[in-house]
Amino acid sequence: MSGPGLDSGRPRAVRTAVFPVAGLGTRMLPMTRAVPKEMIPVFDRPLIQYAVEEAIAAGISDLVFVTDRSGPMLESHFGPSPELAGKIETGPGGERLDAARALVPGNVRFQFVPQGRPLGLGHAVWCAREAVGDAPFAVVLPDDLMVPGALGELVDAFHARGAAGVVAVEEVPRRDTARYGVVDSGGDAGRVSRIASIVEKPDPADAPSNLAVVGRYVFDASIMDHLGAVPPGAGGEIQLTDAIAVLARSEPVYASRFDGERHDCGNRAGWLRATVALALAGAAPEDGYAGEIRSLLESWPAAGGSGR
Numbered sequence: 001m002s003g004p005g006l007d008s009g010r011p012r013a014v015r016t017a018v019f020p021v022a023g024l025g026t027r028m029l030p031m032t033r034a035v036p037k038e039m040i041p042v043f044d045r046p047l048i049q050y051a052v053e054e055a056i057a058a059g060i061s062d063l064v065f066v067t068d069r070s071g072p073m074l075e076s077h078f079g080p081s082p083e084l085a086g087k088i089e090t091g092p093g094g095e096r097l098d099a100a101r102a103l104v105p106g107n108v109r110f111q112f113v114p115q116g117r118p119l120g121l122g123h124a125v126w127c128a129r130e131a132v133g134d135a136p137f138a139v140v141l142p143d144d145l146m147v148p149g150a151l152g153e154l155v156d157a158f159h160a161r162g163a164a165g166v167v168a169v170e171e172v173p174r175r176d177t178a179r180y181g182v183v184d185s186g187g188d189a190g191r192v193s194r195i196a197s198i199v200e201k202p203d204p205a206d207a208p209s210n211l212a213v214v215g216r217y218v219f220d221a222s223i224m225d226h227l228g229a230v231p232p233g234a235g236g237e238i239q240l241t242d243a244i245a246v247l248a249r250s251e252p253v254y255a256s257r258f259d260g261e262r263h264d265c266g267n268r269a270g271w272l273r274a275t276v277a278l279a280l281a282g283a284a285p286e287d288g289y290a291g292e293i294r295s296l297l298e299s300w301p302a303a304g305g306s307g308r
């Protein structure tokens with residue numbers, strides 16, 4: 001095979017994205033008892049919609065959701081809605097939209113893959129191996145809401161470098177390294193740098209850097225073999241980071257620095273911050289709520305806000 005986007009006989013175009021959304025979302029209880037975390041609204045749409053919009057903007061047309069319970073909700077959210085026929089909705093820019101339309105273009109395909117038991121992020125990605133086949137693919141963690149979307153840059157770097165993998169990274173305070181996968185890129189301060197090694201949740205004293213992996217990745221299909229072989233790691237879970245570490249020993253894997261704004265919506269504080277930030281970013285002068293948020297903040301904590 002040859003042609004644009006294809007390299008040495010292997011398919012290279014990145015058309016598939018895996019969304020691992022089978023976690024229990026315990027940090028967001030009680031919100032997540034009946035409503036899966038990815039369906040919780042951030043400002044005016046569910047968290048997953050930001051991730052799906054980012055993926056489609058990056059050229060993805062096959063969406064693979066690893067989930068045990070949210071398939072029907074995702075289909076009814078993104079698909080056409082006959083119940084809304086004839087109703088008009090106001091779009092983010094104030095435009096009038098047909099409320100019954102599907103939220104994704106007609107060429108976009110949805111697939112749902114069960115995980116069965118939440119054995120870790122790496123296991124969730126591995127569960128998508130048949131849906132992915134031998135094509136390269138993206139992994140998108142909706143909890144990390146990225147403004148602007150980061151996936152397009154990763155796909156570009158994947159092609160430009162002939163990479164086996166590219167992961168998005170961000171500088172974090174060193175005291176926080178134990179919450180992330182952390183890369184060693186040999187001190188290379190470039191926007192895209194080759195990973196020498198990567199470790200999951202290192203203590204700050206042992207962390208190779210303060211460059212933390214955030215929720216966007218692009219991989220060659222070979223990562224699936226490593227995911228199937230790595231033993232349980234940090235927290236007793238099958239860790240995606242451990243498979244990346246094995247891949248990076250034999251193939252070129254790169255870190256791409258994200259310098260936009262990331263909201264971690266997997267915890268209450270980050271989710272609330274994202275909601276306020278996106279509401280304010282999307283506010284038109286005539287939207288009264290921006291002023292109301294401001295006056296609420298001005299009167300806090302006198303208005304009884306103790307922070308709980």
Ligand code: UTP
Binds near residue numbers: 022115117119
């Ligand atoms: P988290 O580490 O945030 O776990 O997973 P969680 O279960 O969603 O949330 P908490 O920690 O209980 O509050 C990061 C991403 O990986 C997915 C989650 O759905 C989330 O999108 N994941 C995690 C799985 O799909 N399966 C797993 O076994 C673990």
